[in-house]
Amino acid sequence: MSENLPSLQQLLEQVSGKRFLDAVSPGDRGLADDIRFPFLGLVGQREMKLALLLALINPAISGVLLVGPRGTGKTTAVRSLSDLMPLVHRSLCQYGCLPEDIEAGGMDAVCPDCAKKYGEGRPLTYLDPVKLIELPLNARLEDVVGGLDEAAAAHKRMRIRRGLLAQADQNILYIDEVNLLADEIVDAILDAAAQGMYTVRRGPVAGTYRARFVLIGSMNPEEGRLRPQILDRFGLRLIVSGLTDPDERLEAYRRVRAYLTNPKAVVAAYAAETLQMRDEVQAARNLLPSVRLQPAAEQAGLQLVQRLQIDSLRAEITLFEAARALAAADNRTEATVADVRTVAPLTVRLRRSQFMVDYFNQQQVEEKEIQRVLDDVITPPAQA
Numbered sequence: 001m002s003e004n005l006p007s008l009q010q011l012l013e014q015v016s017g018k019r020f021l022d023a024v025s026p027g028d029r030g031l032a033d034d035i036r037f038p039f040l041g042l043v044g045q046r047e048m049k050l051a052l053l054l055a056l057i058n059p060a061i062s063g064v065l066l067v068g069p070r071g072t073g074k075t076t077a078v079r080s081l082s083d084l085m086p087l088v089h090r091s092l093c094q095y096g097c098l099p100e101d102i103e104a105g106g107m108d109a110v111c112p113d114c115a116k117k118y119g120e121g122r123p124l125t126y127l128d129p130v131k132l133i134e135l136p137l138n139a140r141l142e143d144v145v146g147g148l149d150e151a152a153a154a155h156k157r158m159r160i161r162r163g164l165l166a167q168a169d170q171n172i173l174y175i176d177e178v179n180l181l182a183d184e185i186v187d188a189i190l191d192a193a194a195q196g197m198y199t200v201r202r203g204p205v206a207g208t209y210r211a212r213f214v215l216i217g218s219m220n221p222e223e224g225r226l227r228p229q230i231l232d233r234f235g236l237r238l239i240v241s242g243l244t245d246p247d248e249r250l251e252a253y254r255r256v257r258a259y260l261t262n263p264k265a266v267v268a269a270y271a272a273e274t275l276q277m278r279d280e281v282q283a284a285r286n287l288l289p290s291v292r293l294q295p296a297a298e299q300a301g302l303q304l305v306q307r308l309q310i311d312s313l314r315a316e317i318t319l320f321e322a323a324r325a326l327a328a329a330d331n332r333t334e335a336t337v338a339d340v341r342t343v344a345p346l347t348v349r350l351r352r353s354q355f356m357v358d359y360f361n362q363q364q365v366e367e368k369e370i371q372r373v374l375d376d377v378i379t380p381p382a383q384a
């Protein structure tokens with residue numbers, strides 16, 4: 001990253017604050033469907049934008065959950081990420097062989113073709129941008145994990161068709177209204193996300209697929225709750241509410257009107273900064289492996305989680321990974337206490353359970369009672 005580039009956060013502030021007053025002439029509306037509203041053109045919603053960018057930079061954050069009513073721009077924001085996607089290495093081989101398979105398991109870990117290629121120093125992968133895969137609301141379990149390939153089965157060749165989860169490997173999987181999805185589908189997705197792979201068995205045939213994806217979910221709390229164990233799997237959680245500032249609402253209206261009139265002009269208005277931001281995301285992702293947490297930042301994070309009485313270990317993991325991503329976004333190799341402070345609300349909210357706090361307090365009372373009675377009945381051993 002060049003020194004005179006503004007940091008990712010500066011860029012976000014600067015562009016989001018820009019007034020969009022240029023008159024936009026009516027244009028060709030014919031192809032508007034595949035023209036996405038630009039990420040940098042979204043008004044306000046600073047925390048949502050930050051969370052989505054951190055998830056692009058560090059997949060170890062393990063996903064983002066957007067909680068809020070309809071019409072707050074959640075889906076628009078997620079779709080607009082498509083223009084900022086970093087590049088990843090994808091296998092050139094139909095069996096999905098990767099150089100890291102050889103590094104971990106030797107030449108036998110890949111197919112003969114790839115072993116030969118590797119020996120000759122030829123690449124096994126190519127660079128490709130991360131894609132946004134959307135889970136349709138009516139998806140069946142078979143669509144998600146894959147099933148028997150019916151066309152092949154008709155010719156007496158049993159074969160497994162790759163499901164959506166396999167397609168989501170190294171991509172972003174977006175689930176709108178995640179709280180309305182059938183339990184079996186949510187469980188399959190979360191298991192695959194946790195392990196980075198999954199296996200489908202259909203009769204005598206089985207297929208194992210990589211499924212290392214970043215999960216983004218959105219939900220409207222008015223339409224149903226999310227099971228606590230599912231909620232816990234999303235690293236960053238945010239409450240997305242409508243814009244409250246009248247100036248911001250007016251500005252949002254102007255931009256939407258401009259976009260509906262001439263989407264290409266709106267995209268063009270942000271094109272230069274969008275490219276710049278995409279480069280920043282890629283640079284941050286490249287820098288991430290060398291970013292360390294300062295000891296003071298670790299201590300602050302641990303203390304925070306302890307004071308809030310959060311049990312899930314995922315709270316610390318996400319907090320520290322998000323702080324590292326933020327430092328990388330800022331072109332720094334050390335994550336500080338300030339980074340922890342910035343990302344903390346995103347990582348700890350919706351993790352506290354009053355039930356568990358009460359339960360443990362009650363349990364401590366019982367433990368003391370047990371010890372007291374025990375000491376009464378059986379003389380405690382002498383202190384060594």
Ligand SMILES: [Zn+2]
Nearest residue numbers: 093097111114
């Ligand atoms: Zn291969």
